[in-house]
Amino acid sequence: MKMTKTFSRMCVVVAGVATLFMGAMEAVQAGTLTGSFETDIKTVSRTGILTKQNGSNQTITADFKYHDSNLSDISFADEVIKFTSKVNKEDVKSKEATFEIFNDPTTALGRHNSEWGNEIADFRDDVSLGRGGELVLKFTDNALVGSNDSKADLWIFEVGGIDERVDVSISKDGETWYDVGKNVDKDDEVQKSKGIDIDQYFDEYGFTSADRFSYVKLVDDGSNTYEQGWSGADIDAVAAISTVEVPEPTSLLGVLVIGMVGGSSLLKRKVQQDTIS
Ligand SMILES: [Ca+2]
C-alpha cells in the first residue's frame, strides 16, 4: 500500500511536469505553416521626388512593384551575421540612386517591404550583393525545417525586373553549411524565383524534418547583371516557409520552473489528502 502511494505521488509529479513541458513543445510547433504558402508581386502608385543627375528635383507619380505573401512575420530572418559587399562602385552608371542605400544588410531582415520598378529609389529596402557578394542571416525566434514533402521550405525575396540568382546554403550552427541550390533554376530563361525545397537534400545530408536550421547563407552566383551601382542580387527578405517557433531561452526556462513548482505543489496537495484520509 505504501509503495502504491509513493508510486502514485511520483506519477502525479511526473505527469504535472510532463503536461507543462508538452505545453511548451506545442508552443514550439505553433509556428509551422503547412501547405498554403502564396506569394505574388503587386503594384502600387506612389508619388516621390526624383533627384536628377544635375541635382534638380522632380516630383513624379509612378507605379511601384512589391512582394506580397501570406507568411507570418515570425517566418522572416531576424539577424545579420555577416555581409560582404562585392558591389563595384566604379561601375556606377546610373547616378539617380546612390550606392549607399543598397549597402545596408539590415534591409534584408523582417518582412518583405521594398518597392521598385522605376527611377525613384526612395522606397527601396533591399541590399545589393554585387558579383560574388555574401550575406549570412539568422533566424532567432524561429527555425527553418523541412516540410516532409517536396513543397517549398525557404523563399528568397529578390527585387528588380528579373530575379537574380544566388547560391543558397543552410546551417544549424553557422559553421557547417549545406548547399540547397539556387533561388532561381539555373536554366530558367525568364529567371523567376522558386521556393527551395530542403527535404530533397535530407537523404544526402542525413537530416529529417526534426532537424532545425537557424542560418541561411546567400552568395551572388556571378550570373547576374553588374553594370549598375547596386549590382548583383538585391535581397529584400528571406523567409522560412516551413518553420517552427523558437521560444526565448528564458521563457522556456520559466515554463520548466513553473512545471517543477506546479509538480511539487501537486505533490504537497496529494500528501495532504493522503494524511487527511
Ligand atoms: Ca523570425
Ligand SMILES: [Ca+2]
Ligand atoms: Ca519541403
Ligand SMILES: [Ca+2]
Ligand atoms: Ca535584382
Ligand SMILES: [Ca+2]
Ligand atoms: Ca526589406
